[in-house]
Amino acid sequence: MSESEKLLQSSAVVRQRTRTRWPSLAVICLVVVLLFISLNAKLQLLAFPLSLISEPPRPPPDACPQPAPLFPTRRNAAIWETIRTQTASDAFKLGPGGALELLAGAVRIPTESYDDMHPVGVDPRWEVFADFHAYLARVFPRVHTTLKLRKINTYGLWFEWPGADPSLKPVLFMGHQDVVPVEPTTVGEWTHPPYSGYFDGHRIWGRGSADDKNGLVGILIALETLLQNGFTPTRTLVAAFGFDEEASGLEGAGALAGALLTAYGEDGVAFILDEGDGIVNTFGTALAYPCVAEKGYLDVVVEVTSPGGHSSVPPEHTTIGILAALLVQYEANPYPVRLSRGSTPLQTLQCLAQHGGSALPPAIRALILAAPHSDEALRALEGILAKDRLYRSQLATTQAVDVVRGGVKANALPEAAHAVVNHRILTESSVAEVRAHNIAALRPLAERFNLSFTAFGVAEQGAPGTARGTLALRDMYDALEPAPVSPRDSSAYELLSGSIKAAYGTRRGAANGSDTVVVAPAVLVGNTDTQFYWKLSPHIFRYGHGNAAAGLRPDEILDKIHTVDESIDADDFVEMIRFFITLVLNADESVVL
Ligand SMILES: *[C@@H]1O[C@H](CO)[C@@H](O)[C@H](O)[C@H]1NC(C)=O
Numbered sequence: 319m320s321e322s323e324k325l326l327q328s329s330a331v332v333r334q335r336t337r338t339r340w341p342s343l344a345v346i347c348l349v350v351v352l353l354f355i356s357l358n359a360k361l362q363l364l365a366f367p368l369s370l371i372s373e374p375p376r377p378p379p380d381a382c383p384q385p386a387p388l389f390p391t392r393r394n395a396a397i398w399e400t401i402r403t404q405t406a407s408d409a410f411k412l413g414p415g416g417a418l419e420l421l422a423g424a425v426r427i428p429t430e431s432y433d434d435m436h437p438v439g440v441d442p443r444w445e446v447f448a449d450f451h452a453y454l455a456r457v458f459p460r461v462h463t464t465l466k467l468r469k470i471n472t473y474g475l476w477f478e479w480p481g482a483d484p485s486l487k488p489v490l491f492m493g494h495q496d497v498v499p500v501e502p503t504t505v506g507e508w509t510h511p512p513y514s515g516y517f518d519g520h521r522i523w524g525r526g527s528a529d530d531k532n533g534l535v536g537i538l539i540a541l542e543t544l545l546q547n548g549f550t551p552t553r554t555l556v557a558a559f560g561f562d563e564e565a566s567g568l569e570g571a572g573a574l575a576g577a578l579l580t581a582y583g584e585d586g587v588a589f590i591l592d593e594g595d596g597i598v599n600t601f602g603t604a605l606a607y608p609c610v611a612e613k614g615y616l617d618v619v620v621e622v623t624s625p626g627g628h629s630s631v632p633p634e635h636t637t638i639g640i641l642a643a644l645l646v647q648y649e650a651n652p653y654p655v656r657l658s659r660g661s662t663p664l665q666t667l668q669c670l671a672q673h674g675g676s677a678l679p680p681a682i683r684a685l686i687l688a689a690p691h692s693d694e695a696l697r698a699l700e701g702i703l704a705k706d707r708l709y710r711s712q713l714a715t716t717q718a719v720d721v722v723r724g725g726v727k728a729n730a731l732p733e734a735a736h737a738v739v740n741h742r743i744l745t746e747s748s749v750a751e752v753r754a755h756n757i758a759a760l761r762p763l764a765e766r767f768n769l770s771f772t773a774f775g776v777a778e779q780g781a782p783g784t785a786r787g788t789l790a791l792r793d794m795y796d797a798l799e800p801a802p803v804s805p806r807d808s809s810a811y812e813l814l815s816g817s818i819k820a821a822y823g824t825r826r827g828a829a830n831g832s833d834t835v836v837v838a839p840a841v842l843v844g845n846t847d848t849q850f851y852w853k854l855s856p857h858i859f860r861y862g863h864g865n866a867a868a869g870l871r872p873d874e875i876l877d878k879i880h881t882v883d884e885s886i887d888a889d890d891f892v893e894m895i896r897f898f899i900t901l902v903l904n905a906d907e908s909v910v911l
Pocket residue numbers: 768783784785786787
């Protein structure tokens with residue numbers, strides 16, 4: 319199997335096991351990186367004629383600016399040095415009450431969320447979250463006595479640590495308490511049981527260890543450590559943890575959003591950090607991928623009805639036959655691939671080309687560097703990327719026929735049949751554009767099969783009753799627009815980038831700050847709880863600083879989330895905590911946020 323086939327297979331497993339309303343594959347922004355590997359192989363075959371590029375490619379100076387590592391230098395300088403030493407100790411990682419023990423304890427509480435859950439108070443399956451809260455209160459005593467804790471919709475956690483200067487906008491750290499359910503049939507396949515929190519000397523094993531108990535516990539350890547060292551914030555610090563991110567998110571973050579908006583107001587938060595990507599060894603260079611964009615989401619139900627009857631006297635086409643023709647029509651009309659200047663995927667590539675290592679094929683580097691000023695290079699690059707279905711997921715709205723239902727009996731004509739077409743909407747597009755694409759693709763077939771056509775509540779053609787049957791399109795769930803893109807030329811993005819570099823350069827075992835990481839903005843093709851928080855801040859980052867210690871290549875990373883054998887490298891987890899601490903202290907000192 320090629321690398322890309324392996325990836326596709328593992329992401330198919332992820333999708334299949336998730337079954338969420340808006341599948342929340344935070345880690346899937348790794349996909350952008352994974353592609354570089356298969357791309358590498360493909361280039362050998364494509365041999366793009368470089369003579370097409372009229373000018374010799376020069377890196378535009380501002381294609382991917384990299385700020386210097388940012389360390390606390392003012393009032394938080396001393397505490398940062400103290401904590402740097404503390405977090406480098408074995409006791410911090412391995413000791414009683416140490417980072418690994420706290421994460422393992424959290425993993426042992428099976429906070430599963432299901433797609434079919436009834437509201438809090440009705441469905442008893444939520445009650446395990448009370449156990450989780452009790453655990454957190456026990457192991458994070460300082461956080462629970464010093465910070466103000468409000469529980470929203472019973473299980474949503476909202477911690478607030480008021481800063482001395484209320485005129486400064488707070489910063490918001492997010493995470494989620496719930497985990498993807500473990501399929502009972504797969505329990506035997508786990509190397510260590512899914513809720514064991516087993517530590518084998520290198521990794522903590524179990525559901526949630528990498529998504530997102532690590533983020534949630536990591537943030538709380540960061541806060542507890544800061545408290546232990548006498549830190550008092552100048553800027554208010556907020557942490558909010560939903561509890562159904564792996565389902566709809568509505569009960570948790572959906573409810574928290576209203577409370578936070580009332581408390582802090584529109585655009586009232588300096589920046590938001592939620593789970594997301596980390597650091598990946600890409601073509602031999604360490605790249606950090608904060609996701610600044612998130613694709614939109616739309617599930618369309620396509621339903622056909624026509625008169626039933628005995629199948630011994632059938633019409634030319636049954637509802638199932640018609641539906642099949644409609645689905646073929648979908649697949650014959652994919653969305654165009656667009657690599658546009660100023661888009662996040664092109665920015666990701668610019669960072670790779672400008673700062674990436676020598677393992678990047680020269681022809682690709684040349685094309686990427688030329689793309690900002692050469693139309694030929696831009697189109698050629700688009701053409702190359704479009705051939706790879708993983709890149710297409712970054713550069714186009716995608717559609718996938720994921721459900722089909724119809725017919726009950728071998729000798730009865732089916733009166734109704736339906737399918738569900740899943741769409742992930744490109745940042746540059748919209749829900750309206752996707753609906754229009756659906757309508758335009760199916761209209762001719764509605765006519766051909768003599769069906770009245772209603773799309774998203776509007777009659778498009780014919781009135782029901784005047785035709786042989788009906789075709790209706792409707793949303794399966796609330797549609798989600800693509801997220802607004804967090805601007806890259808902002809103080810918040812610069813602060814985040816500088817903090818990533820500072821944490822990385824001082825990581826355990828680093829050669830005294832000599833190692834560097836390139837920060838590249840990226841797109842998330844899954845969704846996170848941040849979808850409810852857009853109004854709070856234009857600066858939303860989905861980034862967890864994962865893989866900072868291990869420095870794995872993309873093909874070595876993806877298989878550990880949402881599926882069997884979820885686990886996290888112990889040093890990676892400690893680095894995550896160090897990153898949170900660095901970011902908190904930098905944000906607290908910042909006078910530009
Ligand atoms: C469409 O179906 C209706 C109802 O069966 C029928 O009256 C009408 O003639 C049909 N139109 C065409 C163009 O076949």
